[in-house]
Amino acid sequence: xxxxxxxxELILAFESSCDxxxxxxxxxxxxxLSNVVATQVKSHKRFGGVVPEVASRHxxxxxxxxxxxxxxxxxxxxxxxxxxxxxxxxGLVGALLVGVASAKVVAYAHNLPLIPVNHMAGHIYAARFKxxxxxxxxxxxxxxxxxxxxxxxxxxxxxxxxxxRDDAAGEAYDKIGRVLGLKYPAGKxxxxxxxxxxxxxxxxxxxxxxxxxxxxxxxxxxxxINTVHHAEQVNEKLNVNDLAASFQQSVVDVLVYKTERxxxxxxxxxxxxxxxxxxxxxxxDGLDELIGKYSGIELLKxxxxxxxxxxxxxxxxxxxxxxNGESADLSLNADPSLEFEWI
Amino acid sequence: MNILAIDTSNETLSIAILKNxxxxxxxxxxxxxNHSVTLMPQIANLLKQVNMSIxxxxxxxxxxxxxxxxxLRIGVTTAKTFAYTLSKELVGVSSLAVLAxxxxxxxxxxxxxxxxxxxxxxxxxxxxxxxxxxxxxxxxHIPLEKLLExxxxxxxxxxxxxxxxxxxxxxxxxxxDKEIQFSANELDYPQAYYLGIMGLAQEPVxxxxxxxxxxxxxxxxSQWLEKNQESNxxxxxxxx
Numbered sequence: 279x280x281x282x283x284x285x286x287e288l289i290l291a292f293e294s295s296c297d298x299x300x301x302x303x304x305x306x307x308x309x310x311l312s313n314v315v316a317t318q319v320k321s322h323k324r325f326g327g328v329v330p331e332v333a334s335r336h337x338x339x340x341x342x343x344x345x346x347x348x349x350x351x352x353x354x355x356x357x358x359x360x361x362x363x364x365x366x367x368x369g370l371v372g373a374l375l376v377g378v379a380s381a382k383v384v385a386y387a388h389n390l391p392l393i394p395v396n397h398m399a400g401h402i403y404a405a406r407f408k409x410x411x412x413x414x415x416x417x418x419x420x421x422x423x424x425x426x427x428x429x430x431x432x433x434x435x436x437x438x439x440x441x442x443r444d445d446a447a448g449e450a451y452d453k454i455g456r457v458l459g460l461k462y463p464a465g466k467x468x469x470x471x472x473x474x475x476x477x478x479x480x481x482x483x484x485x486x487x488x489x490x491x492x493x494x495x496x497x498x499x500x501x502x503i504n505t506v507h508h509a510e511q512v513n514e515k516l517n518v519n520d521l522a523a524s525f526q527q528s529v530v531d532v533l534v535y536k537t538e539r540x541x542x543x544x545x546x547x548x549x550x551x552x553x554x555x556x557x558x559x560x561x562x563d564g565l566d567e568l569i570g571k572y573s574g575i576e577l578l579k580x581x582x583x584x585x586x587x588x589x590x591x592x593x594x595x596x597x598x599x600x601x602n603g604e605s606a607d608l609s610l611n612a613d614p615s616l617e618f619e620w621i
Numbered sequence: 622m623n624i625l626a627i628d629t630s631n632e633t634l635s636i637a638i639l640k641n642x643x644x645x646x647x648x649x650x651x652x653x654x655n656h657s658v659t660l661m662p663q664i665a666n667l668l669k670q671v672n673m674s675i676x677x678x679x680x681x682x683x684x685x686x687x688x689x690x691x692x693l694r695i696g697v698t699t700a701k702t703f704a705y706t707l708s709k710e711l712v713g714v715s716s717l718a719v720l721a722x723x724x725x726x727x728x729x730x731x732x733x734x735x736x737x738x739x740x741x742x743x744x745x746x747x748x749x750x751x752x753x754x755x756x757x758x759x760x761x762h763i764p765l766e767k768l769l770e771x772x773x774x775x776x777x778x779x780x781x782x783x784x785x786x787x788x789x790x791x792x793x794x795x796x797x798d799k800e801i802q803f804s805a806n807e808l809d810y811p812q813a814y815y816l817g818i819m820g821l822a823q824e825p826v827x828x829x830x831x832x833x834x835x836x837x838x839x840x841x842x843s844q845w846l847e848k849n850q851e852s853n854x855x856x857x858x859x860x861x
Binding site: 315 | 675
């Protein structure tokens with residue numbers, strides 16, 4: 279420090295909630311010094327989906343390697359760090375435990391505060407790398423495991439206002455991907471096919487008439503599967519691009535409609551789009567169109583390269599939690615079903 | 622050399638601090654419901670009680686398996702991260718050997734056993750020779766009946782571990798003409814002091830590549846391998 283130079287605050291962050299092991303070093307909550315991600319997607323492709331025990335085994339192979347690379351790429355030492363942040367839920371318990379155990383050790387060994395981070399807060403804070411978050415805000419979080427609308431009255435405050443009653447949107451993509459014979463994970467593939475097709479099948483839009491902010495995608499999934507199976511039985515060949523476009527349009531319509539309802543009920547400055555499915559072009563386009571109707575609300579989309587699971591976003595959310603005085607002791611455990619509170 | 626030894630491979634949680642072969646402090650808990658919650662606070666407490674800092678530890682010794690997959694991962698992740706982040710040594714020791722270590726019987730085959738459910742066990746066989754444990758049947762996941770077949774060449778047998786009592790009746794029936802003993806009291810449980818002693822005698826391992834010895838593929842992987850023999854030799858995890 280000295281010479282009036284402001285001390286930079288560095289967060290070392292761990293993420294291991296599903297099938298990516300990641301360690302990052304984040305400066306002042308908004309600058310990525312390193313973000314090392316080891317993805318297991320090739321391994322789980324063998325099984326058509328993530329196998330929890332296999333995921334846990336890969337995490338333990340990767341965790342210190344990712345830590346080593348993250349510290350080296352960031353060109354920092356443990357003395358430079360302000361705190362250690364870690365995802366402690368939601369996610370696969372065996373996978374979470376590896377990151378939690380490793381983060382606890384680093385925090386204890388180097389006398390650093392340990393900051394527990396909700397994985398979903400991390401997804402929201404991926405958007406922080408694009409620009410500042412202005413409160414109050416609403417976040418639409420869409421991933422393989424979650425679909426929810428989160429209200430943030432102020433910094434470090436997260437309240438659920440609506441969520442899926444059954445499948446997450448990303449889960450529905452993977453399931454219909456399997457029906458179409460696509461490789462796991464199918465989301466990107468379906469998104470691309472959808473752009474080559476048209477919405478001709480008129481699949482249902484669930485819960486559009488209900489006075490809440492909840493979602494449902496299992497009815498859509500069943501309608502899709504029935505359509506494909508029926509065509510197979512009568513030997514009819516369906517246009518797969520049209521199938522993909524119709525499915526995607528139904529998902530996007532429901533997500534956009536419920537988000538619109540939320541924007542009408544809550545007075546907010548920003549709408550944040552985050553989560554693995556936030557990389558979906560159809561959804562990004564849908565929200566661009568929606569936000570055009572609101573002059574006072576800014577749409578902040580998580581950067582495409584940070585929509586998937588990564589530790590940079592955990593570092594950004596962890597920085598905010600740390601600034602607000604949150605910390606955990608050495609008994610911190612993984613909480614696979616961790617949730618924000620309801621409003 | 623200062624050693625921190627950690628065994629979380631089964632229900633028992635055992636930690637010890639050693640100065641060379643001498644015990645400084647140890648704690649063994651049979652009521653640790655969740656090693657993820659209890660391990661780190663217990664390590665911190667034990668060090669505090671003896672006025673030591675974690676940075677004074679020169680070597681981390683961990684029970685590497687077999688055992689409960691989750692328990693193993695908590696112990697191994699903790700030990701390997703300590704060794705890496707503090708630039709210290711890491712040693713892994715068989716969780717079964719830890720159980721066998723305190724059994725002081727010569728001319729007797731010592732068989733530590735963990736129940737692996739559905740009549741399967743994790744077990745190995747050891748002999749005490751010149752005050753060293755010699756592994757004579759390699760640690761493995763095996764049906765109990767097959768293990769007992771393999772043991773029929775030996776005359777004197779000593780079964781170790783709290784799980785060995787579950788199988789006592791069947792062992793006595795199958796091996797009826799042998800001299801058989803079972804562990805009792807504290808010898809039923811792993812003691813990290815012995816883990817530390819064994820870890821002192823071994824060479825340090827490469828930290829990054831160190832993983833638990835599960836001794837079993839996951840069900841998904843073994844089913845996949847049946848259908849896809851060796852067809853996938855490319856890396857399964859990649860940096861992006």
